[in-house]
Amino acid sequence: MLITIEGIDGSGKSTLLARLRELLADLDPLFTREPGATWVGESVRRAIAERMDPITEALLFCADHAAHIDTLIRPALNEGRLIISDRYADSRFAYQPVVLDGVIPDPLSWLRRIHEGWTIRPDRTFLLVLPVDDAVSRLGPEKKREYFENAAILSRVQENYLGLAAADPSRFVIVDALLPREEVARFIADEIRAGALSSRRRPRA
Numbered sequence: 001m002l003i004t005i006e007g008i009d010g011s012g013k014s015t016l017l018a019r020l021r022e023l024l025a026d027l028d029p030l031f032t033r034e035p036g037a038t039w040v041g042e043s044v045r046r047a048i049a050e051r052m053d054p055i056t057e058a059l060l061f062c063a064d065h066a067a068h069i070d071t072l073i074r075p076a077l078n079e080g081r082l083i084i085s086d087r088y089a090d091s092r093f094a095y096q097p098v099v100l101d102g103v104i105p106d107p108l109s110w111l112r113r114i115h116e117g118w119t120i121r122p123d124r125t126f127l128l129v130l131p132v133d134d135a136v137s138r139l140g141p142e143k144k145r146e147y148f149e150n151a152a153i154l155s156r157v158q159e160n161y162l163g164l165a166a167a168d169p170s171r172f173v174i175v176d177a178l179l180p181r182e183e184v185a186r187f188i189a190d191e192i193r194a195g196a197l198s199s200r201r202r203p204r205a
């Protein structure tokens with residue numbers, strides 16, 4: 001079963017993932033992330049830091065996703081494991097249309113076409129949602145942030161996320177990221193556990 005965790009920067013994903021490691025340890029999940037699970041992810045970080053052109057950056061994110069699927073996601077699914085990924089394809093569909101706005105026509109359709117035929121759809125996606133100002137104040141001083149991490153960009157990214165969730169309500173679960181850390185983690189852990197138990201009883205479609 002493939003679970004993904006999504007949300008704007010500062011929504012609490014890393015904090016949540018650290019607690020899920022403890023709460024779900026008995027299920028032996030594979031915890032993974034994008035970017036960063038493969039060496040391609042290092043190139044992505046470099047592209048972000050150097051502010052490379054947005055098309056190069058988008059294609060590197062896609063390459064990282066392909067390598068992630070090939071080296072970790074597909075093998076783990078074939079072994080029947082529970083996988084929990086900190087960011088996945090929806091990050092591309094939420095962030096890159098903002099970055100590519102004005103660079104190419106209809107960036108979301110372009111990104112969807114690039115993913116077609118090889119990406120693996122998550123079974124469930126938890127989207128952490130909070131007011132952008134709260135996320136930005138959680139992120140700390142501006143000079144230490146990546147360029148995505150400002151209120152104007154993150155507002156548009158969050159709007160895109162909410163659009164993705166509205167279009168696919170059977171997959172997305174919207175979670176109030178302003179709730180206390182422990183409440184967020186326990187709610188999501190319980191949902192994942194329930195899903196993992198029921199998926200053991202039926203074969204993957």
Ligand SMILES: Nc1ncnc2c1ncn2[C@@H]1O[C@H](COP(=O)(O)OP(=O)(O)OP(=O)(O)O)[C@@H](O)[C@H]1O
Nearest residue numbers: 008009010011012013014015138177178179180181
């Ligand atoms: N539910 C919460 N309530 C209050 N503060 C929180 C909550 N969850 C996380 N935080 C705090 O917010 C800050 C950002 O959290 P975290 O690093 O987990 O976010 P993130 O989504 O992983 O961000 P990024 O995508 O930039 O890595 C941290 O200081 C963390 O302690």
Ligand SMILES: Cc1cn([C@H]2C[C@H](O)[C@@H](COP(=O)(O)O)O2)c(=O)[nH]c1=O
Nearest residue numbers: 009034035061087088091092095096148
């Ligand atoms: C996967 C992915 C990520 N991004 C952005 C989102 C964040 O600002 C950074 C990743 O950093 P994190 O704090 O470690 O989550 O990259 C993106 O724009 N597109 C993507 O596909």
